[in-house]
Amino acid sequence: MPGTVVIGAQWGDEGKGKITDLLAEKADVVVRYQGGNNAGHTIVRGGDEFKLHLIPSGILYAAKTCVIGNGVVIDPNILFGEIEALRARGISVDNLRVSGNAHLIMPYHLLLDGASEQRLGKFKIGTTGRGIGPAYVDKYARLGIRVQ
Numbered sequence: 001m002p003g004t005v006v007i008g009a010q011w012g013d014e015g016k017g018k019i020t021d022l023l024a025e026k027a028d029v030v031v032r033y034q035g036g037n038n039a040g041h042t043i044v045r046g047g048d049e050f051k052l053h054l055i056p057s058g059i060l061y062a063a064k065t066c067v068i069g070n071g072v073v074i075d076p077n078i079l080f081g082e083i084e085a086l087r088a089r090g091i092s093v094d095n096l097r098v099s100g101n102a103h104l105i106m107p108y109h110l111l112l113d114g115a116s117e118q119r120l121g122k123f124k125i126g127t128t129g130r131g132i133g134p135a136y137v138d139k140y141a142r143l144g145i146r147v148q
Helices: 016-024 076-088 107-123 132-140
Strands: 029-032 041-045 048-052 065-068 096-098
Touching (some): 016 041
Parallel strands (some): 029 065
């Protein structure tokens, strides 16, 4: 079974979410394989606007299986918020799967992110402050907390 992969080559904001949404219509499975809730995409379906940061846009198609893979760092508050917002609008999340090996963004990751930016002063990176970088540091140091 062939697969189609959408990869950004310009440090974000290339329209990956829009392309993924267009391709999702003909796909069986839509996978978010890396990143965190710093990314976002807005999908308009039948005049309704949906803003997603973690859940793949394929969730708007009832028959699609959507996967959040083990390369994604997940802020549980954001994930559960998106799930509840979709359910409140009548969108089923029954076909959503989350890898047990995905790492969690913990509250201390957000604090570390902010402290690191403050410490760097005028040389700061300009992160979104959502704890994604520190969560990946823990993941690759084998210290992170996983979904499982």
